[in-house]
Amino acid sequence: MKSTGRQKLVWTIISIAVLVYALFPVASILATSFKSPGDLTNGRFLPTPGLATLANYEQILVGDAQGLFLTALWNSIGISLIATFIAVVLATLCAYAIARLDFPGKKLILTTALAVSIFPVISIVTPLFNLWRNIGLYDTWLGLIIPYLSLTLPISIWTLAAFFRQIPWELEQAAQVDGATTWQAFRKAIVPLAAPGVFTTAIIAFFIAWNDFVYGISLTSTEAARPVPAALAFFTGASQFESPTGAISAAAIIVTIPVVLLVLLFQRQIVSGLTQGAVKG
């Protein structure tokens, strides 16, 4: 294909269109987060020049909404990381077995993972809500970590099984010939090769746990375990008559920062992980 001036122009236009599509809503809420309460109704995209303010960020980070937001942020980070960690550890063992070992029930495990991943989350909320209240897991970290596994575990198994199928397993056999046990061969020869896939899977699982709203809003009632997405829905303005728009926008931007960072740093890995887990010939 010749790269003529006209083609370059077309590509530039297309690229800008895609960038605008992808980033406009983020820019929109970013702009809202800098609006002062009086300026919210200015009917414009940007804050009125001269009235832009950091007050919303102050309110949620050091001000009166600090308790609400920072504890929720801590809950979100902790619960998501633990749920991701458990899912990835279990999925790594499981996917290794599926990709590497010969045992009956492999297909059953993969089918189960698929079925669990299309499961309507809200359907498990009612029984868990009732059960958690009875056994004291309601409104606790553990009470969210357990159901989060239903979100993070299946996709981790699929993604990792796809990754692991591409590893040159002769290396493991070579290690075994050299006298290593199955476990040693796994640890010394395979883990270094598998680590990138495991890491990518962890990012994807983390995104999913970080995104949860249904469990967060149904299985918590106080700051003890409420994660950020659910907490946003409970934000109130400084007074009863003031809307929490600015504070919610600022909080939304803060919880989007880790997402943007991960995407910027690991774009290639995330894309390969997403597509391998889902469409793998």
Next chain:
Amino acid sequence: MTSAITKNPEAMKTNGRNRNNDYSDRAKAERRLGWILAGPAFIIMLAVTLYPILQAFFDSLYAFRLTAPDEREFIFFQNYVTILSDPVWWRDLVVTLLITVVTVAVELVLGFALALVMHRALKAVRGWLRTAILVPYGIITVVSAYAWFYAFDISSGYVNAWFDWVPGIDADLNWFAQASTALPVIMASEIWKTTPFISLLLLAGLAQVPDELTEAAKVDGATWWEQMRKVIIPNMKAAIMVAVLFRALDAFRIFDNVFIMTNGQYGTEVLSLLAYRTSISRLEIGLGSAVSVLLFACVLLISFIAIKVFKVDLAGSTGGKR
């Protein structure tokens, strides 16, 4: 692959039993190790889904609300009768199906366009485009819902001011006060957030269409549209089907956007929200469980239709076969 392995000395030491059976010790050990490694994940998956849905089914047979726990009474399928004879269920089902069909259809077209752009883009641009579209993928759904909500909101929004030249849009239009305007915004935020995922799946599908086929079609003088319709799309049918099924099932569970934007008011309620409202807000565990079970049945039905009628081979195209 292990059937031909001969008895090894180590196995003989640890297991002196007669080994004249179908499996060598090595194969047996492998099976055991397989389940030791895969078992915990398998059991946890069942524990966090199968057990709750069975519990939900059990609870759905009782008249039971948390506000009056002593009046729990076995009533068979009465809860299901109550729900299915209530127009609210059917209205919510229609809204949910409408959202599912519209969002998936738009996402398929938009996602395919995005996939084509990324497929054809120059290397330097491709990385940036993928990074950009991963932002909507990774962003929290609730955040996306607020972004769209505030843009359209009658007091904090700017959409009314920007588009006041469009007939029907003026400063007094409250987008979230009726279903006819609220649903499109809800769908737009859903489409924005999830199109990247579908486009990445389609991009992977595009990459699997052999270049020779497209080249051959070009040599034969096929137009761009003919290449699409006769070569590319038929060759990535499996990828398209899988993407559509996954997205449809995901869209059917829509909850976050609706909760944030309208909380289901003005006829915008979806089934997930109905389940939430019944169980968590009104504490009607029996009825709420019945809604949950019905919702689950809907998902099963959609999957069944997709797999049997449209022959979507999930296991095959998702790497289930070796």
